[in-house]
Amino acid sequence: MSSHYEAPIREPLVLGDKSYHDITVDIAKPIEGKANKNWYIAFTISLIAFLWGIGCISYTIGTGIGVWGLNKNIGWAWDITNFVWWVGIGHAGTLISAVLLLFRQRWRMAINRSAEAMTIFAVFQAGLFPLIHMGRPWNGYWVLPIPNQFGSLWVNFNSPLLWDVFAISTYLSVSLVFWWTGLLPDFAMLRDRAVKPFQKKIYALLSFGWSGRAKDWQRFEEVSLVLAGLATPLVLSVHTIVSMDFATSINPGWHSTIFPPYFVAGAIFSGFAMVQTLLGIMRKVTNLENYITRLHVEYMNMVIMLTGGIVAVAYASEFFIAWYTGSPYENFTYMSVGAATGAYGWAFWSLILFNILIPQFLWIRSVRRSFIGSFLISIAINIGMWFERFDIIAIVLSKGHLPSTWTRFEPTFVDVGIFIGTIGFFGVLFLLYARTFPVIAQAEVKSIMKVSGENYKKLRDGNHE
């Protein structure tokens, strides 16, 4: 077993005395079993929220954007806040599956499948907002450069909103094929285990006839690596392009060159927080505690600390630069004395509290390794990162260049209802996913068993206890 050497200092990534077959059984169990009462309760709640959201969306499209709380100065608020929030959440999935693959981080293997699912479902939610916040969503297809009967009237490639269209659709579709390709061996495992004919048929269809030949695996690994290499710059570019919706404008508070990296860091920060939230529940309800361990939680918390630190530095530099420019307009940006003491002071201080202060508890090792502690902190970050986007958008727009345009934004029940609807939709998708898809990439976990499995490590290193 000399080829499976790993430094003894490393903690095991798979706990317990597991064989390859045990991994198969553990991962197939939630799919082959029946859903329990809690699942149905959660699913019903999500479904109701989703239906409520559909109602609010229909009402908006049927009646007009005027049913939202927007006004003629604040033309973006909850819609784009939620859009950026959801896109940001999606970024952790790609980071875990692509960036951590490039860095050969073995701990990604237990969490990448769910993180990618989260990416895809979050990008679905994000993708709704660019459509429904249009005044005339039925003309939405005009954003595509399709030859047409208007003398071939094209789109304007100078607009970041058009870049968004390209970025989001590329991001969603590439994430989807990356995820699906990774799923083939796992679907094949379920196909070969299935006893019910219907289940067998479904998984045979989903697994594309995957047979696990040596040549298939060789190509599979190369494809995964190249896709990871493509997805890494993609994930950085997507949130960069989203940030350019703001950064390329002339609004004080938006017109800032720090936005691209800072939005990306914030996206990873909030995305990892959401992974933490979801996996905190998932590992319990699907009995995958031996795979999603304290070590995984700690590593994710470390990434959260790092990106949270980057975000905090960005806040500080925004605050400093707003003062340092000497421009009076910068006194009311989302990171300024004007914001801290103005009408949206509560939103400013929520941001500071949830994003900067609370995550600092993660410096304490016992908090970082505690399931409940990281769960609570991850919820705080989800809230804080929502406020970050809200502050950037609404506070900046509420006090523009002309004092006669200064105004306030109050959301209506439709704004709130659509946001709740997207959370419900996300819940519906994720709950269905957890019951039908292998939530852990079993083929990948099996490939690290001999290096990082607890039983193998003990055999190799000798029992130190």
Added chain:
Amino acid sequence: MSNKVIHALYNDDDILMDAVKKVKSAHHHIDEVFTPFPVHGLDKAMGLAPTKIAITSFLYGLVGLSFAIWMTNYMMIEDWPQDIGGKPNFSWFLNMPAFVPIMFELTVFFAAHLMVITFYMRSRLWPFKAAENPDVRTTDDHFLMEIAIHGNEEELTSLLNETGAVEIKVIDKE
């Protein structure tokens, strides 16, 4: 003539690797190996040629980049050179920075999707494709080596037995 193959099943990847090396050094051609997860170094041990799929991806990326340059130039500079917010439209290069995001995204889009499609076609994977692994255990925890028999059945069987196979079957392939 009926085409006979031998199926040797293993229950450990390290044993499989040793077996592959032994069978290769005894100068037998290994038709196929089915494994439940990627066994690192297996393709080298079997003597498989490296895959060229990354090279195709690079070429597809170039196609995407060229397409983006052509599209932005045609639509923004040649077809309707309009003044939108004072952006220069005298030449593609003058307005180039605004096209960078599109160029980047289309490069990635083409490189990723066409490579994945190439992979699915080369490995013959598609939604209604029937699975071809001869034993269902090979997607769980078993490893299967398939070797063609050319009148050397007994010699092969004993060789495979020595390598630690847990199950050896002779199969008639039509």
